[in-house]
Amino acid sequence: MAFNFKRLFSTLNTSNASGPQRVVGVDIGSSSVKVVELEQGEKALRLTTYGELQLGPYAQEPLGSNVVLPLAQRTEALVDVLRESDVQASKVVITLPLAGSFVTTIAITAKPQDDIAPRVNVEARKYIPVPLTDVALEWVEVDPLKNTPQSVREVLVAAIQNDVLADSRKLLASIQKTSGSPEIEVFSVIRAITKETDESLAIIDLGAKTSKLYISEGGFLRRIHRVQGGGALATQRVADLLSVSFEEAENIKRNFSSEAPKASDIKKVVLSSYERPLQEFKRALSQYEVRSGSEFSRVVITGGSTLFPDFQQFTNYALDRQTFKSNPFTKVGYPAFMEDTITDIAPTFTVALGAALRAFE
Numbered sequence: 001m002a003f004n005f006k007r008l009f010s011t012l013n014t015s016n017a018s019g020p021q022r023v024v025g026v027d028i029g030s031s032s033v034k035v036v037e038l039e040q041g042e043k044a045l046r047l048t049t050y051g052e053l054q055l056g057p058y059a060q061e062p063l064g065s066n067v068v069l070p071l072a073q074r075t076e077a078l079v080d081v082l083r084e085s086d087v088q089a090s091k092v093v094i095t096l097p098l099a100g101s102f103v104t105t106i107a108i109t110a111k112p113q114d115d116i117a118p119r120v121n122v123e124a125r126k127y128i129p130v131p132l133t134d135v136a137l138e139w140v141e142v143d144p145l146k147n148t149p150q151s152v153r154e155v156l157v158a159a160i161q162n163d164v165l166a167d168s169r170k171l172l173a174s175i176q177k178t179s180g181s182p183e184i185e186v187f188s189v190i191r192a193i194t195k196e197t198d199e200s201l202a203i204i205d206l207g208a209k210t211s212k213l214y215i216s217e218g219g220f221l222r223r224i225h226r227v228q229g230g231g232a233l234a235t236q237r238v239a240d241l242l243s244v245s246f247e248e249a250e251n252i253k254r255n256f257s258s259e260a261p262k263a264s265d266i267k268k269v270v271l272s273s274y275e276r277p278l279q280e281f282k283r284a285l286s287q288y289e290v291r292s293g294s295e296f297s298r299v300v301i302t303g304g305s306t307l308f309p310d311f312q313q314f315t316n317y318a319l320d321r322q323t324f325k326s327n328p329f330t331k332v333g334y335p336a337f338m339e340d341t342i343t344d345i346a347p348t349f350t351v352a353l354g355a356a357l358r359a360f361e
Contacts, residue, residue, distance in 0.1 A: 009242035022048065022089035024080065024177075025143055027185065027349075030066040031055055031095070031208035032234065032304075033077050036352040037061070037087050038360070045344075045360060047334040050349055062247030063255075066209045071167065075174045082175070084110035092177040092198055093355040095185040098212065100164035102128045102135070103184060105142070106155045109230065111336070116153060119353030124157050135159035142220045144285050146293040156221055158184060163215030166292055183358065185351050186224065189302065190216050198297045202285055204278075204323070205350075206233045206303035211277035217292075225284045227277040231305045234273035241269050256309055271314045276304030278318035283318065300328055306347045328353040 024037040034052045038045050064088065069077070106123045108142070110116050120139050125132060139157045148154065172179045175220065193203055203214040209232055212286035213225040231253075239249035252312040253270060257263065289295055301315055301323050315323045327346040332353070334342060 006128060023091045023093060023356050023359040024082070024087050024089040025188070025352040025354065026092055026094040026123045027355065028074060028078070029207060031064055033081050034349055034352045035087060036082050036083055036349050036356050037085070037089050038356045040360065041043050041333065046304055047329065047332045049085045049087060050352070051081045052348065053084070055080040062245065062250065064208065064232060064235050064250035065246065071170055071174070073163060074171060078171070078175055081092050090178055091359060092172065092179050093277045093358050094168060094172060094179065094182045095188050095351055095355045096160060096164055096168060096182050098185055098226070100161050101184045102159045103221065104157055106157055107152050108155060110153050113353060120155055120157065124159070126249065127157070128159050130161065135161055136165055142222070143218070145217070145291065147291060160184065180359070182205050183355065186214055187349045188354030188358070190219065190221060191357050192331070192350045193300050193302065193326055200292065200294055200296045201290060202296045202299040204281055204299065204301045206230055206274065206301065206305035208304070211274065213281045215288055223288060225281065227280050228319035229273065234270045234305070237269040237273055238266055253308065258309070267310070270308055272312070275318065279316060299323045300326050301348045302347045304348045307344070326350050330356065
């Protein structure tokens with residue numbers, strides 16, 4: 001199972017009758033595993049099922065905890081969510097965490113006609129903190145930004161650690177599903193969220209452990225900015241505030257109500273947990289706009305943290321710009337009666353749905 005991300009930039013074709021009929025996208029995060037199954041219909045892709053399971057209990061830890069599970073427990077969790085979601089697909093597309101990979105854009109001074117392939121590995125060594133023999137490396141040249149000198153060519157480089165790829169192979173073999181090459185989660189997110197009208201897109205992905213900013217131009221990833229801090233930090237602050245267990249704090253956060261005791265204090269500590277990441281992202285967004293000479297078409301927020309009440313309004317204030325909540329399900333069909341539910345959960349399943357979409361490109 002090789003690593004190859006060059007297909008990521010092809011156009012989604014929902015009428016490809018020769019492709020797979022059903023595919024399930026898998027997103028194994030630090031606190032939960034999520035799956036989304038899609039089916040090829042006559043005219044469009046359809047959502048057939050989805051599901052999520054918390055990983056904490058598989059490590060004898062509370063719900064919402066960040067855990068690193070051994071292969072046996074990850075397999076058990078994945079088998080459980082596939083069964084409980086009644087997934088029927090035989091083909092799976094699995095995503096790999098950004099933490100086990102290296103993704104960056106490299107600037108190379110060269111003439112348009114020069115072959116830069118020999119130089120990419122040399123330059124990549126400066127950015128990848130492990131020997132290149134320990135990773136699977138892929139790269140693709142991208143169009144330079146507006147203000148980039150003509151002598152500079154930009155290359156998007158991605159590398160996955162070999163042991164992460166090997167671990168992924170074992171996981172897929174253990175669930176007896178067919179699979180193509182895996183992909184780094186950032187590319188699934190971009191595929192799920194990008195619209196044809198997006199020239200310059202910023203995506204803020206708020207996970208359980210890490211908050212990430214992805215910037216793309218024309219569907220190509222251009223920048224990544226990562227900050228430690230996410231949903232688990234917010235839960236811990238609620239636990240400290242109320243002197244309750246982490247699991248109880250997680251349930252309070254998930255089921256937050258303005259009528260709950262100390263509601264205003266709870267809301268304050270949850271939202272304030274994201275002040276530092278959002279302030280850093282605000283600076284990064286402004287700096288990129290200055291350098292590129294253009295404003296973002298959209299700034300989209302995604303991830304489970306965005307489900308907290310008034311989170312979008314808080315993000316608008318922190319970034320001093322309008323944001324949009326992710327809804328990748330707009331790219332597929334589903335029954336009308338599910339509209340409210342789908343809108344509520346959409347940001348949580350962005351990675352898994354984006355992975356499933358890959359098989360239909």
